[in-house]
Amino acid sequence: MLKTVILIGGPQKGTRFRPLSFEVPKPLFPVAGVPMLQHHIEACAKIPNMKEILLIGFYQPNEELNRFLMCAQQDFKVSIRYLQEYAALGTGGGIYHFRDQILSGAPEAFFVMNADVCSEFPLPEMLAFQKEHGDTYSFVILGTTANRKQSMNYGCIVENQQTNEVLHYVEKPSTFVSDIINCGIYLFTPDIFQHIGTVFQKNQQDMLLYADEGDEQSNGWHRAEVIRLEQDIFTALAGQGKLYVYKTHRFWSQIKSAGSAIYASRLYLNQYHQTHPERLATNKDGGPKISGNVYIHPTANIDPTAVLGPNVSIGTDVTIGAGVRVRESIILHGATLQDHSCVLNSIVGWDSTIGKWSRVEGTPSDPNPNDPYAKMDSETLFRDGKLTPSITILGCNVNIPSEVIILNSIVLPHKDLNRSFKNQIIL
Amino acid sequence: MKALILVGGYGTRLRPLTLSVPKPLVDFCNKPILLHQVEALVNAGVSHVILAVSYMSELLEREMRAQEERLGITISLSHEKEPLGTAGPLALARELLSDNEEPFFVLNSDVICDFPFEDMLKFHKHHGKEGTIVVTKVEEPSKYGVVVYEGETGSIHRFVEKPQVFVSNKINAGMYIFSPSMLQRIQLRPTSIEKEIFPVMAEQGHLYAMELQGFWMDIGQPKDFLTGMCMYLQSVRQQTPERLRTGPGFHGNVLVDPTAVIGENCSIGPNVTLGAGVVLEDGVRIKRCTVLKGARVRSHSWLESCIVGWSSSVGQWVRMENVTVLGEDVIVNDELYLNGANVLPHKSITDSVPEPRIIM
Numbered sequence: 001m002l003k004t005v006i007l008i009g010g011p012q013k014g015t016r017f018r019p020l021s022f023e024v025p026k027p028l029f030p031v032a033g034v035p036m037l038q039h040h041i042e043a044c045a046k047i048p049n050m051k052e053i054l055l056i057g058f059y060q061p062n063e064e065l066n067r068f069l070m071c072a073q074q075d076f077k078v079s080i081r082y083l084q085e086y087a088a089l090g091t092g093g094g095i096y097h098f099r100d101q102i103l104s105g106a107p108e109a110f111f112v113m114n115a116d117v118c119s120e121f122p123l124p125e126m127l128a129f130q131k132e133h134g135d136t137y138s139f140v141i142l143g144t145t146a147n148r149k150q151s152m153n154y155g156c157i158v159e160n161q162q163t164n165e166v167l168h169y170v171e172k173p174s175t176f177v178s179d180i181i182n183c184g185i186y187l188f189t190p191d192i193f194q195h196i197g198t199v200f201q202k203n204q205q206d207m208l209l210y211a212d213e214g215d216e217q218s219n220g221w222h223r224a225e226v227i228r229l230e231q232d233i234f235t236a237l238a239g240q241g242k243l244y245v246y247k248t249h250r251f252w253s254q255i256k257s258a259g260s261a262i263y264a265s266r267l268y269l270n271q272y273h274q275t276h277p278e279r280l281a282t283n284k285d286g287g288p289k290i291s292g293n294v295y296i297h298p299t300a301n302i303d304p305t306a307v308l309g310p311n312v313s314i315g316t317d318v319t320i321g322a323g324v325r326v327r328e329s330i331i332l333h334g335a336t337l338q339d340h341s342c343v344l345n346s347i348v349g350w351d352s353t354i355g356k357w358s359r360v361e362g363t364p365s366d367p368n369p370n371d372p373y374a375k376m377d378s379e380t381l382f383r384d385g386k387l388t389p390s391i392t393i394l395g396c397n398v399n400i401p402s403e404v405i406i407l408n409s410i411v412l413p414h415k416d417l418n419r420s421f422k423n424q425i426i427l
Numbered sequence: 428m429k430a431l432i433l434v435g436g437y438g439t440r441l442r443p444l445t446l447s448v449p450k451p452l453v454d455f456c457n458k459p460i461l462l463h464q465v466e467a468l469v470n471a472g473v474s475h476v477i478l479a480v481s482y483m484s485e486l487l488e489r490e491m492r493a494q495e496e497r498l499g500i501t502i503s504l505s506h507e508k509e510p511l512g513t514a515g516p517l518a519l520a521r522e523l524l525s526d527n528e529e530p531f532f533v534l535n536s537d538v539i540c541d542f543p544f545e546d547m548l549k550f551h552k553h554h555g556k557e558g559t560i561v562v563t564k565v566e567e568p569s570k571y572g573v574v575v576y577e578g579e580t581g582s583i584h585r586f587v588e589k590p591q592v593f594v595s596n597k598i599n600a601g602m603y604i605f606s607p608s609m610l611q612r613i614q615l616r617p618t619s620i621e622k623e624i625f626p627v628m629a630e631q632g633h634l635y636a637m638e639l640q641g642f643w644m645d646i647g648q649p650k651d652f653l654t655g656m657c658m659y660l661q662s663v664r665q666q667t668p669e670r671l672r673t674g675p676g677f678h679g680n681v682l683v684d685p686t687a688v689i690g691e692n693c694s695i696g697p698n699v700t701l702g703a704g705v706v707l708e709d710g711v712r713i714k715r716c717t718v719l720k721g722a723r724v725r726s727h728s729w730l731e732s733c734i735v736g737w738s739s740s741v742g743q744w745v746r747m748e749n750v751t752v753l754g755e756d757v758i759v760n761d762e763l764y765l766n767g768a769n770v771l772p773h774k775s776i777t778d779s780v781p782e783p784r785i786i787m
Contacts, residue, residue, distance in 0.1 A: 325743070340744075342727070359746045405764065
C-alpha cells in the first residue's frame with residue numbers, strides 16, 4: 001500500500017503570502033476555486049492503493065484546517081490526518097519525527113510533497129519509473145527544466161542521462177550547475193529513514209561536541225532534529241546509486257506569493273478541461289459573459305452584464321454588480337464588486353467591497369511566455385528602494401470607495417480607504 | 428468699430444488639439460474659441476475684425492469667410508511673415524486700424540471671460556486718453572505680468588513682470604482698447620507691447636486700467652482650458668441656465684449638443700461639455716471633461732479632467748484622469764488606465780499610461 005505526506009509548513013513560513021496568510025493558512029488558500037492542498041489530495045486519491053494522506057506542519061490546530069480535513073475525508077474516502085510538529089523541523093526533520101506513523105501499516109513507498117507547489121502531479125508515472133530504476137526500489141525526485149538564469153533559485157539536479165541517476169544535488173547555487181530543478185515532490189521507500197537517521201545521529205554528536213559554546217541545552221534536541229531533505233539528505237545521497245530524477249514537461253510552479261497564486265490558478269483552471277470540466281463556467285442566458293477559464297462558486301451572485309475572465313475565480317457569496325469587468329483575478333468569499341468597477345490582476349480579500357466605477361489593478365509577474373522553461377521571477381517586494389509593481393492585494397474586509405484607482409498596491413485587512421493609491425503598501 | 432485679435436502661430440501649448448485644427452477653431456464649450464470673442468465684439472458694435480496670424484491656414488480662411496456671411500461683418504487676415512512680437516502686429520495692420528478716429532479693440536485670442544466690450548468703450552471715452560487695459564484679479568499674480576494703478580481713476584503707474592514679492596494682484600487680462608493715435612508709437616519691427624510701449628504710455632499718463640468683473644481664463648493650455656470651461660459653464664448657469672442639461676444622471680453644469688447620444692445609467696458632470704454627435708455608452712461616469720465632436724466613450728468607463736479629441740474612441744472600462752488629452756481620431760483600447768497622457772492624433776493606445784507622458 002501507499003501513503004502520501006504533504007508538508008504544509010507553519011505561520012512563520014510563507015511570509016511572502018502576507019497579508020492573505022493572516023486570514024487563512026497558506027495551504028488552504030483557494031487556487032482555481034479550491035484550497036491549494038485539495039489539488040494535491042485529488043491527485044493522490046486517484047492512485048489505487050493510496051491508503052492515507054498525512055499532513056505535517058507546525059500550525060496550531062485551527063478551525064479552517066479541521067473543517068478542511070473533515071470535508072476532505074468525506075469527499076475522498078481516504079484517511080487524512082494532521083500531524084503537528086512541536087517546532088519547525090525542516091523538510092526532513094518533520095517526516096523523521098513522525099516516521100513511525102508514516103510506516104505504520106507497512107507502506108512499500110510513500111510520496112512526500114510540498115504544499116506550496118502547483119503541479120499536474122504525475123504520480124503514476126513516478127511509481128512506474130521507480131520500479132524500473134535502481135536495484136531495489138530507489139528514491140525519486142520529480143524534476144523539471146528551468147532556464148539557466150532562473151535555475152539558480154531552485155534545487156539543482158545533475159543527472160546521468162542514461163540511467164537518470166542523480167549525480168549531484170545543490171540547493172540554490174550561486175553559479176550555474178544544471179537546468180534541471182527540484183519540483184518539491186518526491187517518492188521514497190522506508191529506507192529513507194535510515195539516511196535521515198544517520199544525519200540525525202551526526203547532528204546530535206555535533207551538539208555534544210560543541211555543547212560548551214554557551215547555547216542552552218534545552219534547544220539541543222530540537223536543533224539536532226532540524227533536518228532539511230534538500231541540503232542534508234539529497235546532497236549526500238547524490239552519486240550513491242539510490243537517488244533518481246524523473247523529469248516532467250507538464251506544468252509546474254511554486255506558489256510563494258500572491259502573484260504566483262494567480263498564475264497557479266491559471267494552470268489549474270486550464271487543467272479542469274480534462275479533470276473537472278464541471279468547475280468551469282460557461283456562457284448561459286441570463287448569466288454573465290464568460291471569456292476563457294473562469295470558476296464561479298454556485299452561491300455567487302453575478303449580474304448578467306458583467307464580463308468575467310480569462311483566469312478568474314469567484315468565491316462563495318460574492319456579489320458582482322452590473323457592468324463589472326474582472327480579469328486574471330481571484331475574488332475571495334463574501335466580496336462585493338459594485339456596478340461598473342474593474343478588477344485586473346488582483347486578489348480581492350474576503351468580505352471586501354469595491355465601490356462603483358473603481359479600478360483595482362495589479363501587474364502580473366508571469367514567466368516570460370517566449371521561453372518554455374521560464375519560471376516565475378523570484379519576487380522581491382522592493383527593488384532599488386521602490387515597491388516592485390506586482391499583483392494588487394486587498395486583505396480581508398477592505399473597503400474601496402467609488403471612482404478611485406488602486407494600482408500595484410497591497411492593502412492590509414480591515415482598512416477603509418478614502419482615495420486612490422498607487423505603488424504602495426497600506427497598513 | 429474695429430477689433431484686432433492676436434491669433435499668433437501654431438498654438439503649440441494646446442497640442443495635440445492644434446495639430447489637427449488651428450487654435451482659433453478649437454471648440455470651447457461647443458463653439459470655436461474665436462467665435463466666442465467675435466460674437467461678443469459684434470454685439471458691441473464691431474463691424475470689422477482683423478485676425479493677426481503668423482501662420483496662414485486655409486481652414487481658418489474658409490471658416491472666417493463663412494462667419495463673415497453669417498454675422499454680416501468683415502473679417503480680414505493680417506499675416507506677419509516674420510515674428511513681430513506683441514506690438515508689431517498692430518503696426519502691420521496700421522492702415523486698417525487708423526482709417527477713422529474711432530478707438531479699436533485688441534484682444535489676445537486665448538482669453539475667455541464675460542467680454543466687457545461696451546463697458547471698455549465707455550470707460551475709454553470717459554478718460555479720453557490713448558489706451559485702456561482690462562485687468563483681472565488672480566490668486567497667484569507672480570505667474571503673470573502685474574499692473575499697478577490708481578484705484579480711483581485707473582491711471583496706470585507701472586508694470587511688473589512676474590514679481591517675486593507681492594506688488595498687486597491685478598494682472599493684464601489681454602484685452603485692450605486704443606485710440607488710433609497710439610499707433611504712431613509702434614514701429615514695424617519685433618516689439619513687445621508690455622515692455623516697450625505700455626511703460627512709456629503709462630509714464631505719459633496715457634494708459635488706464637479697467638477691472639474686469641466676473642471670470643477670466645487664458646485657455647491656451649489643456650489644464651487651463653478645462654478650468655476655463657468650468658468657469659464658463661458656471662457663468663452660463665447664472666445667465667442662460669436653459670442651455671444646460673439637467674435631470675437624472677446629470678450633476679452640476681453640463682452642456683450637451685442636441686445631437687449627442689447618451690446611454691443608460693450614465694453619471695454626467697459636474698462640468699462636462701459634449702459636442703455634436705458624441706456618443707456615451709451605458710454606465711459611463713464623466714466629470715470635468717470636454718468631449719469634442721463625433722467622439723465615442725464606450726460603456727462603464729470613467730473620465731475626469733480630460734479632453735477627448737474629435738472622432739476619438741475610448742474603450743470599455745477605461746479610466747482616464749489628470750488632464751489626459753486625446754488628439755483627433757485616437758483609439759484607446761478597452762480596460763486601460765491613462766493618467767495625464769497627452770496623445771497625438773490618429774494614435775492607437777494599447778497599453779496603460781500610469782504616469783503622465785506624451786504618446787507620439
